[in-house]
Amino acid sequence: MPNLLPLLLICSSLLIAPTNADNPELTNCPSNTNYTRGSAFQANLDELLSSIPSAAAASSGFAKSTTGAAPDQAYGLAQCRADVNTSDCLKCLNGSAHDMASKCPGQKRAMLIYDTCLLRHSNASFFGVIDVSVRSYICNSYNATQPEQFRSRLDLLMRNLTARAAYASPQMFAAGSDAVMPLVNIYGMVQCTRDLTADNCNMCLINTIAFIPYCCDGRQGGRIVYPSCTVRFEVYPFYNVQAAEAAMSSAPAPGGRPVNGTDHSVPGSNGSNHKVMTALFVSIPVSVTLLVLLLVVILYLRKRNRKLHKRVQIASPDEEEMRSSESLLYDLSTLRAATDNFSEENKLGEGGFGSVYKGTLQNGQDIAVKRLSATSHQGQVEMKNEVVLLAKLQHKNLVRLLGCCIEEHERLLVYEFLRNNSLDKILFNPARQQELSWGQRHKIIEGIGRGLLYLHEDSRLTIIHRDLKASNILLDADMNPKISDFGLAKLFNMDASVCNTSRIAGTYGYMAPEYALHGIFSAKSDVFSYGVLVLEIVTGRRNTYTHASGSSEDLLTFVWRHWSSGSVQQLLEGCPADGRRPQEILRCVHMGLLCVQEDQKLRPGMASVVVMLNSRSITLPAPTAPAFALPDRPLTAVVDARGREADGEGPRVAAPEPSINDVSVSDLEPR
Numbered sequence: 001m002p003n004l005l006p007l008l009l010i011c012s013s014l015l016i017a018p019t020n021a022d023n024p025e026l027t028n029c030p031s032n033t034n035y036t037r038g039s040a041f042q043a044n045l046d047e048l049l050s051s052i053p054s055a056a057a058a059s060s061g062f063a064k065s066t067t068g069a070a071p072d073q074a075y076g077l078a079q080c081r082a083d084v085n086t087s088d089c090l091k092c093l094n095g096s097a098h099d100m101a102s103k104c105p106g107q108k109r110a111m112l113i114y115d116t117c118l119l120r121h122s123n124a125s126f127f128g129v130i131d132v133s134v135r136s137y138i139c140n141s142y143n144a145t146q147p148e149q150f151r152s153r154l155d156l157l158m159r160n161l162t163a164r165a166a167y168a169s170p171q172m173f174a175a176g177s178d179a180v181m182p183l184v185n186i187y188g189m190v191q192c193t194r195d196l197t198a199d200n201c202n203m204c205l206i207n208t209i210a211f212i213p214y215c216c217d218g219r220q221g222g223r224i225v226y227p228s229c230t231v232r233f234e235v236y237p238f239y240n241v242q243a244a245e246a247a248m249s250s251a252p253a254p255g256g257r258p259v260n261g262t263d264h265s266v267p268g269s270n271g272s273n274h275k276v277m278t279a280l281f282v283s284i285p286v287s288v289t290l291l292v293l294l295l296v297v298i299l300y301l302r303k304r305n306r307k308l309h310k311r312v313q314i315a316s317p318d319e320e321e322m323r324s325s326e327s328l329l330y331d332l333s334t335l336r337a338a339t340d341n342f343s344e345e346n347k348l349g350e351g352g353f354g355s356v357y358k359g360t361l362q363n364g365q366d367i368a369v370k371r372l373s374a375t376s377h378q379g380q381v382e383m384k385n386e387v388v389l390l391a392k393l394q395h396k397n398l399v400r401l402l403g404c405c406i407e408e409h410e411r412l413l414v415y416e417f418l419r420n421n422s423l424d425k426i427l428f429n430p431a432r433q434q435e436l437s438w439g440q441r442h443k444i445i446e447g448i449g450r451g452l453l454y455l456h457e458d459s460r461l462t463i464i465h466r467d468l469k470a471s472n473i474l475l476d477a478d479m480n481p482k483i484s485d486f487g488l489a490k491l492f493n494m495d496a497s498v499c500n501t502s503r504i505a506g507t508y509g510y511m512a513p514e515y516a517l518h519g520i521f522s523a524k525s526d527v528f529s530y531g532v533l534v535l536e537i538v539t540g541r542r543n544t545y546t547h548a549s550g551s552s553e554d555l556l557t558f559v560w561r562h563w564s565s566g567s568v569q570q571l572l573e574g575c576p577a578d579g580r581r582p583q584e585i586l587r588c589v590h591m592g593l594l595c596v597q598e599d600q601k602l603r604p605g606m607a608s609v610v611v612m613l614n615s616r617s618i619t620l621p622a623p624t625a626p627a628f629a630l631p632d633r634p635l636t637a638v639v640d641a642r643g644r645e646a647d648g649e650g651p652r653v654a655a656p657e658p659s660i661n662d663v664s665v666s667d668l669e670p671r
Helices: 004-014 040-057 086-103 147-167 198-209 241-249 271-315 319-324 332-338 377-390 423-427 438-458 513-518 523-539 555-565 582-595 606-614
Strands: 026-028 062-067 074-080 110-113 117-122 136-139 173-181 184-192 222-225 229-234 347-351 354-360 366-372 401-407 410-416 462-464 473-475 481-483 490-492 498-500 520-522 546-548 551-553
Touching: 040 062, 040 074, 040 086, 040 117, 074 086, 086 110, 086 117, 147 173, 147 184, 147 198, 147 229, 173 241, 184 198, 198 229, 198 332, 332 354, 332 366, 332 401, 332 410, 423 473, 423 523, 438 462, 438 473, 438 481, 438 523, 438 582, 438 606, 462 523, 513 520, 513 523, 520 523, 523 555, 523 582, 523 606, 551 555, 555 582, 582 606
Parallel strands: none
Antiparallel strands: 026 110, 062 074, 074 117, 110 117, 136 222, 173 184, 184 229, 222 229, 347 354, 354 366, 366 410, 401 410, 462 490, 473 481, 498 520, 546 551
16 A cells, blocks of 8 residues: 555646636735726736736746836736746636736736736736735645644744745745655645745745634645735645756746746757767756855855844843843744734734734744834833843743844834733723732732842842833733833942932833932832832722812822821722731731832832731831822821921821721721
């Protein structure tokens, strides 16, 4: 039986015949591009369609042409599959030109794609431009055996064929096979229209291959057709194997000669002279072709190395950091394919420096891609920070950076995708905030605290985040928090404790007063932001002005007013009643108020904060009125703990720490 397999494959390949022009795989005739009958454009189009099929057949299966003068020019492109011989190519293209009149009557722009040829025309030039505006696909109805192994071998085969078609095949065509298991092979074929550059061909094919898991996952075969490129795979040889090999290894034949693997006989003398001439005609082109291919590969590798070097240079000013970040680089084409070219459907959100998109790589891994604004000069600095810093940080409460890309004016950061998005999407949504139980909220508070402690003290770097807020806390499937967005982070020397910056950037409401007013930042600046975040998590309120009791007050004023008066029930309206733990809630509010003290010396460090959260035996000091709290509450003014009054604001207000006895625990219990 195994001996019969080669014979069966040969017989099956003999049964393969070009598809006639009756069944196009893709037809695109925009109805809004009608031309006037008898117009100059129609005359130019008729001339184009009458000449381009023979021109393509005579020139290795490809031709592009322009007829007439502006504004009535007609642009056309004709191409045959590279394993099709001259006569079948001409037959398919002539049939396509004939069918244009019936399938796309009166249209300035039209395209017909068949199994073995493509014909396209327009009233505007489309040469050299990737077109993936329309798509057609068909899948084999049978499922593959051993689907996981099949997917793996298919992916490897298609990647190899893509690289060969784009960078090593004169006709931008590649076909080949790979063994999945004994007696079972995958046969694949890829082709681009030959007006594209090598990089554009590569990009188009990668985008097409990325669609295979969505349309033909686990199937024995499939075909995906775009205007600019085509991909097909089957478990049988659906192409002319010998002609395909010849098309991939030889330069396009000159016009008028048989092409695409057909026999090239050479007239001349007989006997030894004939053999010598034959040898020369065979060996010289092969040698020249190999030399050309070698030069192409060398030039490509040099170009690729220069691009990689350039990308890393942009990503980091430090040579060692650059070399360590090379493995993090992604190709732009890969990220475009993963995010469907950054479509609105995949958009997760938008921040000050750009938008974030969900993407799926070819291996099925979900990613989040931050696309920095092309018009933002600040964005490039922030990108340098994120790549260099996050590449060196490893902690379960920090978002993981997978890579980056700086190519074609795009600046992209690739992160792990976290299914529950950012904390603010749940916490501040009235319809969803009840989904966060107190237990989950406390776990989030603890996790953020541990992440900050790692940044400030436990990592081999000392890093100040400078933009800690709810939208920069991402949640994984188990609601574990991860700190993200290190665009504004600052690296500290180990012996430094305070720094000053002339460029103040961050989010008002989370910025410590010394940073917002004077540009002075330190680890205590992050502690202030953390305190605001803790109070937001407990109350479910943003730190913005709200209307309560007939007066405008921000979150810090609101919390301080209820804390100092001993009435904390209203602080919990955004927290579910089930599972409340009064002692933990009061302790988190107390600790949050300590973190937002105006004097940074009165704020605890993150090491102390983590201990406060996990040990009830430690007595917390009494907080004073938080920074930025409005002084319009009816409280008795006393001299603060420093024995002096606040400048320009009258005396600051201090209040003793409410204990479980001072605040009615029943007010915190679920009802």
